[in-house]
Each structure stands twice: as structure tokens, then as C-alpha cells.
Amino acid sequence: MKNPFxxxxxxxxxxxxxxxxxxxxxxxxxxxxxxxxxxxxGLDMKALMDRGIVFPVVHVEADYKSPAKYxxxxxxxxxxxxxxxxxxxxxxxxxxxxxxxxxxxTVWACTGTDLKVKRVPDDFRQALExxxx
Amino acid sequence: MKNPFxxxxxxxxxxxxxxxxxxxxxxxxxxxxxxxxxxxxGLDMKALMDRGIVFPVVHVEADYKSPAKYxxxxxxxxxxxxxxxxxxxxxxxxxxxxxxxxxxxTVWACTGTDLKVKRVPDDFRQALExxxx
Amino acid sequence: MKNPFxxxxxxxxxxxxxxxxxxxxxxxxxxxxxxxxxxxxGLDMKALMDRGIVFPVVHVEADYKSPAKYxxxxxxxxxxxxxxxxxxxxxxxxxxxxxxxxxxxTVWACTGTDLKVKRVPDDFRQALExxxx
Amino acid sequence: MKNPFxxxxxxxxxxxxxxxxxxxxxxxxxxxxxxxxxxxxGLDMKALMDRGIVFPVVHVEADYKSPAKYxxxxxxxxxxxxxxxxxxxxxxxxxxxxxxxxxxxTVWACTGTDLKVKRVPDDFRQALExxxx
Numbered sequence: 001m002k003n004p005f006x007x008x009x010x011x012x013x014x015x016x017x018x019x020x021x022x023x024x025x026x027x028x029x030x031x032x033x034x035x036x037x038x039x040x041x042g043l044d045m046k047a048l049m050d051r052g053i054v055f056p057v058v059h060v061e062a063d064y065k066s067p068a069k070y071x072x073x074x075x076x077x078x079x080x081x082x083x084x085x086x087x088x089x090x091x092x093x094x095x096x097x098x099x100x101x102x103x104x105x106t107v108w109a110c111t112g113t114d115l116k117v118k119r120v121p122d123d124f125r126q127a128l129e130x131x132x133x
Numbered sequence: 134m135k136n137p138f139x140x141x142x143x144x145x146x147x148x149x150x151x152x153x154x155x156x157x158x159x160x161x162x163x164x165x166x167x168x169x170x171x172x173x174x175g176l177d178m179k180a181l182m183d184r185g186i187v188f189p190v191v192h193v194e195a196d197y198k199s200p201a202k203y204x205x206x207x208x209x210x211x212x213x214x215x216x217x218x219x220x221x222x223x224x225x226x227x228x229x230x231x232x233x234x235x236x237x238x239t240v241w242a243c244t245g246t247d248l249k250v251k252r253v254p255d256d257f258r259q260a261l262e263x264x265x266x
Numbered sequence: 267m268k269n270p271f272x273x274x275x276x277x278x279x280x281x282x283x284x285x286x287x288x289x290x291x292x293x294x295x296x297x298x299x300x301x302x303x304x305x306x307x308g309l310d311m312k313a314l315m316d317r318g319i320v321f322p323v324v325h326v327e328a329d330y331k332s333p334a335k336y337x338x339x340x341x342x343x344x345x346x347x348x349x350x351x352x353x354x355x356x357x358x359x360x361x362x363x364x365x366x367x368x369x370x371x372t373v374w375a376c377t378g379t380d381l382k383v384k385r386v387p388d389d390f391r392q393a394l395e396x397x398x399x
Numbered sequence: 400m401k402n403p404f405x406x407x408x409x410x411x412x413x414x415x416x417x418x419x420x421x422x423x424x425x426x427x428x429x430x431x432x433x434x435x436x437x438x439x440x441g442l443d444m445k446a447l448m449d450r451g452i453v454f455p456v457v458h459v460e461a462d463y464k465s466p467a468k469y470x471x472x473x474x475x476x477x478x479x480x481x482x483x484x485x486x487x488x489x490x491x492x493x494x495x496x497x498x499x500x501x502x503x504x505t506v507w508a509c510t511g512t513d514l515k516v517k518r519v520p521d522d523f524r525q526a527l528e529x530x531x532x
Contacts, residue, residue: 278416278417278421279415279421279423281415281416282411282412282415282416283411283414283415283416283418283419283468283469284411285416286416288411288412290412335416336416
């Protein structure tokens with residue numbers, strides 16, 4: 001599995017009156033990193049959506065170690081911890097240089113657009129396994 | 134037409150590193166005020182959406198006179214300036230007490246969920262005219 | 267301790283292309299509920315900030331049980347689970363009627379505006395304990 | 400003056416229940432494009448901020464011609480229309496391929512961090528003029 005990272009710059013719209021990135025807004029960066037991670041591994045979320053398969057977040061947890069500030073460039077690293085029968089578990093890190101800012105874990109359910117649970121499609125699983133190792 | 138205002142408090146998520154509400158986020162407050170204004174005049178946007186009628190914003194303009202800050206309570210005032218055959222023009226003001234913070238104008242198109250232009254429904258027009266004067 | 271809830275309506279700006287509230291945006295509602303919970307218990311976050319005391323989020327976790335949709339009215343319930351020497355743990359629930367949508371836990375550090383750890387002020391602790399039981 | 404564009408992909412966090420980018424969220428993309436435009440022309444907003452000079456938005460207007468959707472890649476083009484004594488006027492376009500999605504005009508005031516009006520710094524003006532023509 002390829003484990004690329006994405007780079008993002010912090011703009012005003014990410015920040016709050018504390019002068020740092022708002023705690024919920026890191027989750028935007030995490031979404032972007034998951035989508036790009038999957039794309040690098042051959043999986044296009046838009047194409048899956050067009051097939052009626054979506055992945056709502058059912059759990060998220062984040063530890064905020066150090067804040068990102070306006071003008072910072074950060075990297076968001078993504079790994080898949082587990083592919084279950086109907087769920088996927090991601091672990092992610094946001095770093096500025098070597099400084100760890102946020103550690104996060106996100107769990108996706110696999111569902112139809114009606115939000116009813118579905119098995120993770122075989123080609124999804126295979127794409128990730130093919131790139132693994 | 135009834136011209137109610139809504140009151141909203143400013144939280145961290147509205148603000149940016151400048152210590153004031155982010156310029157795009159005032160537009161969230163304006164959306165809330167338009168929806169509540171129409172509801173007070175008997176128009177439920179959700180019910181219209183369920184009938185396949187939506188109102189995408191096709192134009193917005195805003196003058197930022199003075200900033201809203203964390204902890205402020207603001208009032209958002211809404212008026213309908215014009216109901217066209219397939220559009221609606223709103224003028225709105227955001228105030229903190231007597232201090233004018235933002236003046237805005239928003240134009241909605243009336244469309245189907247396919248975003249193709251539709252005439253503003255008669256009951257929409259009538260509801261607003263009935264309350265007018 | 268008083269355990270009030272706040273009510274919020276879901277607008278377009280809360281939602282995403284899945285037709286439901288975006289996973290990060292529930293955290294905006296959780297912030298609002300914590301601030302109002304503390305205010306009901308006599309604690310004004312703005313006044314604390316003016317004294318140089320802020321409460322950055324150091325941990326958040328959320329289980330998304332069922333989605334909130336455009337036009338929904340939801341209630342956000344807040345409890346304090348623990349007041350540590352330099353941290354506060356909140357547990358919160360978001361419900362639509364009797365339907366549980368989100369369960370969340372948030373941990374605040376207590377810091378100066380320089381983000382260096384501080385003891386939770388005594389009057390903060392006392393206000394919450396006074397209202398307890 | 401260099402007139403670069405930035406490219407951005409549309410993620411869930413940009414969209415709303417209409418399936419398209421939320422009208423206020425385009426303004427996030429516009430902010431990013433202005434910052435990168437200025438950086439390409441030798442102007443670092445963060446460095447200016449550290450010198451106590453900030454540029455609050457005092458006016459914005461946008462025409463929404465066609466929506467951006469989940470998964471779209473868009474380009475945001477930025478031009479400076481005018482540099483006044485204490486203000487800067489930007490015109491911007493958001494396009495998907497050759498399709499024009501949004502035209503926008505934004506006016507910045509030049510102020511201190513106290514939001515009191517200041518003259519646009521000479522080096523700011525010179526950097527832009529040096530790159531002009």
C-alpha cells in the first residue's frame with residue numbers, strides 16, 4: 001500500500017480567534033488526506049459514489065498535541081489500520097516538519113446512498129491489498 | 134410582510150486569527166436569517182425542497198462596516214427587495230446593538246433540483262404578498 | 267450543576283453533498299453547547315479569556331449513530347465528566363427528538379493565551395461545584 | 400505583475416446538501432488564491448502581519464454562474480484591479496476547464512492589527528508594480 005502524504009498551507013479560513021487552526025477544521029484536512037491516499041492507491045471516491053457506494057464517518061478521535069498556525073505548511077499522513085467487512089479504519093498524523101500536531105483515527109462505514117450498510121467492495125479491498133507490501 | 138430578525142451569538146467557529154468573524158462566515162448567518170424570515174412568513178424551505186424547488190444563490194454582495202467578535206450577540210435583519218419571475222432579491226443587515234456591522238444583498242434563482250430555472254411558485258409569492266402591508 | 271441543552275436547527279451550511287451534516291460540523295454544535303452549558307452555570311468564557319485563560323481542545327472523540335439532515339432541529343446535551351487540575355472533560359449527546367445522533371467526549375486543557383498549561387481557576391471549579399447536586 | 404492561478408480539488412467539506420459547493424465556501428478558495436497570487440509576486444501576508452499590517456475584507460461580491468461539484472478540480476485566477484492609498488481591489492474567477500463558475504470582486508482595506516486604516520506599505524505597492532508589465 002502506498003502511504004503518501006499531502007501538504008496543505010494554513011489560511012485564515014482554517015483559523016479561529018485563538019490564532020490557531022480550529023479543532024473541527026483539522027478534520028477537513030484529514031478528509032482531504034484520506035481521499036488523496038485512496039486515489040494514490042487507485043481508488044476514486046467519486047467513481048464509487050457514482051456506483052452508489054459511500055463511506056460515512058461513524059467514529060472519529062483526535063489528539064491535539066500542538067497547534068498549526070496561520071501560514072504554516074503541514075503534512076497529513078494516512079494509513080489504513082484495518083479493512084473490515086463493512087468498515088475501514090484510518091490512522092492519520094498531521095505534522096509541521098518533524099513536529100507532531102494531531103494524531104487521529106477515523107472509522108468509515110461502507111453504505112449505499114440510503115446509508116444502509118454494505119460490504120466493502122472487492123475491488124476496493126483488492127486495490128489496497130495489491131499496493132500492500 | 135413580516136420583517137423579523139434573528140439573534141445569534143458568535144462562537145470560536147465563526148472567528149479567524151484576526152480575532153473577528155471570518156468574512157465568509159457572515160454568509161452562514163445570512164442564510165440562517167433568510168430561512169427564518171421566510172418561515173415567519175409561512176414558507177418552509179424544506180417543504181419546497183421536497184416539492185423539487187430550490188433556490189441557489191446566484192449573486193451575493195456584502196459591505197463589512199465593523200467586525201463582530203467572539204462572544205458578541207448580533208441581530209440579522211432580512212427584507213425582500215424584489216420577487217422576480219424566477220428570482221428573489223434579499224437585503225440584509227447584521228447589527229450589534231445599534232452598530233451596523235454588515236450590509237448584504239443576495240439574489241436567489243428559483244430552480245428545480247436539476248438547477249434548471251423555474252418560475253417562483255405562486256404560493257411562495259402569495260405568502261409573501263399576503264404578509265405585505 | 268445545571269445540565270441544560272441547547273436547540274439548533276440544521277441549515278445548508280451545516281450539510282454536505284451526502285445530504286447530511288458534515289462530520290466536522292457537529293463539532294461546531296458541540297462547541298456552542300459547551301459554551302452555553304458553562305454560561306448557565308455562571309461561567310463566561312469571554313470573561314475568562316479577558317483574564318488570559320483559555321481552554322484549547324486537546325482531545326475529541328465522536329460516535330456518529332445517525333445523521334442530522336437539512337431542516338432538522340437537534341438538541342445538544344452537555345455534562346462535565348471530570349474537572350482535573352488542568353483539564354476538563356465533557357460528554358455530550360446530540361439528539362433529534364428521542365433519536366441519538368452523536369455521542370462525543372471532549373477534553374479541554376486549561377492554558378494561558380500562550381498555550382502554557384495553567385491550573386483550572388478556583389472560581390471556575392467552585393461555580394461548577396456550587397451548581398452540582 | 401504575475402497572474403498565476405491555483406488549482407483546488409473539491410472535497411465533501413466544501414459541499415452542501417444541494418450537492419454543490421456552498422456559496423460561502425467559494426470565498427475560502429478566493430482567499431487562498433489571493434494569498435498565493437501575492438506570494439508569487441513576492442508578498443508574504445504572514446510577514447506583513449508580523450509587521451502589524453493586515454488586510455480585512457471590506458467588500459465582496461460574487462456572481463455564481465455554474466456550480467462546482469464534489470470531485471471537481473477548479474482553477475482560481477486572481478488579478479489586482481486597483482491599488483488605492485489604503486485599499487486593494489481584486490478580481491477573481493473560478494473555472495472548471497473552460498467553464499466559468501464564479502466571478503468575484505474583493506476589496507481589502509489596509510489596517511493595523513487594531514483595524515485602524517493605514518496606507519498600503521510602499522514595498523507592497525512596489526512589489527506589485529515591479530512585476531507589472
